[in-house]
Amino acid sequence: MNSVAELQRPVARLGAAAIGIVQELGAYTLFTLKGLWHIFTFPLQIAKILNQVYFIGMKSVLVICLTGAFTGMVLGFQGYYSLVKFGSEGFLGAAVALSLVRELGPVLTAIMVVGRAGSAMAAEIGIMRISEQIDALETMDIDPLRFLVSPKIAASLISFPLLTAVFDVVGIFGGYLTGSILLGINPHIYYARVESGVLLEDVTGGFIKSVVFGLVVVTICCYQGYYTHKRVDGFGAKGVSLATTSAVVKSCVLVLVVDYVLTSFLM
């Protein structure tokens, strides 16, 4: 009898893990759908959304400008030395602009915002959870998802594409700084290639990505904070720290995974 139980143990564990994953995915999906739905339920929470746009969007502009500029500058260098081997350095503008608009802009913006705002959201909601503030909302018949999460989702859907646009523009300018000013490509050719190389569908594709990343990042960060109390690996302050860590790690990884999936569809 014992040996049967022994044999069953790994199977049982595997089953429990699988059920756990499915349950977690289900809970996350419901969380996301409810959060999205409550953006549109009346009365609209305009003031709260604007507040969050300021926090997620406006306050990230400097970071985005800095990372955008240096990414563009590096692309300018790398692109120049690759292209010069084929004698086609004139295409630098198109190379820099396309890699930024289609790929690096949305991805790096998302990852930078995870670090700046996502971790803060997870920690804020996590602390509200462990100090019973979320329970207090529930007892007041105020839906915590609507009150705390929906404005953040709405603000992310607005902020992410705008930040991505800033990142792209600053990055293209960074490419110009290294490509033209340092390495001597004719600036007219650089910008002409940018203009001719980038098509509307590239820009649309980039924006679609950034909107999806916005949704993924904000829902994962809020979800981790919201269910801090259900963590089995740590309670209280430790729970919040673990929730914040896993919010950052999970959303960064998922941004890259989703990026691959979206790219393969958009190509």
Next chain:
Amino acid sequence: MKQPLIEFTNVSKSFGANHVLRGASFRVFPGEVTTLIGKSGSGKSVMLRLIIGLLAPDSGEILFDGRPLAGMNKQERKAFKRKFSYMFQGAALFDSMTVFENIALPLMERTTLPKAEIQRRVRDKMRQLDLHQIEDKNPAVLSGGMKKRVALARALVTDPEIVLFDEPTTGLDPIRKNAVHSLISDYQKRYRFTSVVVSHEIPDVFYISQHIAMIDQGRILFEGSPEEIQNVSDVNIQSFIRGMESRRDELTGLSHRRQGERRFSQEIARLKRHNSAFSLVLLVFENLPEINAKMGHEAGQTVLKEFAIGLQKHLRVTDTCSRYGMDKILMLLPDTTREQAHMVCSKLTHEIRRTEIAPSKSLESLCFVVKAGFAEAMQDNRIEDVLERAETAPDTIFEFRIC
């Protein structure tokens, strides 16, 4: 038989291997203050959380107005929740909002009241709870007692029908503690609201409760009136109550009601043996509700405290005073006949000066009305009989004003 508003039938709740409730059954009646007492960690807070639906029972049933909570649909649940307010043990204030925003939140989110009206209601509650000049402060900078009172204001601002208080007075000083009790009792009388209080303040909380439930090892050990629980013979209950009781009433420094009653039986025994007459005087602070309403509950309790201290100065060494209720003081005068008790009362009306009771200038505009009733005890009298005579016989009542 009254219909209970909330009824637990055989409710069990476990957290992993920790079985907090093991078949608890108890009732909350409408318009009454029900107090849950028991050791720390015995599941009192869990019961409150079960009532409001933050937790669901593993087994057993919770009925609200005769209907099971588990069977309610979304709309009914919403309507149910709107009748409630919950005051958390740790206050659970929103630390990113100001005190004003915290108290106003339930009104802002749940009602369509104009801003000016919300402001008026919030300020009104803050005034009642002596929360002055902290509107724009962050909860993080407040003291523990202040946080409790902000949480209390937030719980009461919606004028709820049922309020669940999770240790509303833990960590407060005696005056504020009594002020909170007086506020709960006042609300209950004025609005007939139902409340469930989790408390360790024994016997203070008995003065304001109509129904007491004691929980031990996951079950309800006792359910009944405050008088019943104090007279019950069960050793566990008695040792718990005695253990929680302080030697003297924290606010007034007088002895407790139970000690007063014990002294009464000793005097009755003496009366039987030596035929030594003794009398009782019951002092009732008539306009305490008025002082509470005008000056706040804290001022009311301060007056009561100063009055008790002043009173003791005018008594003989052998006389004893005990607190008999929220606004009642019982005096026991040994070797005193009815006539002598009469003299004591009339002496008190002349001797107690306002400066003793209300040294603070803010109370200058108010008079304090105290009713003193006296009666001599006879052999085989119960304390209730003597007190009834003291309170009702027209020729034995003094009413005096201290202005």
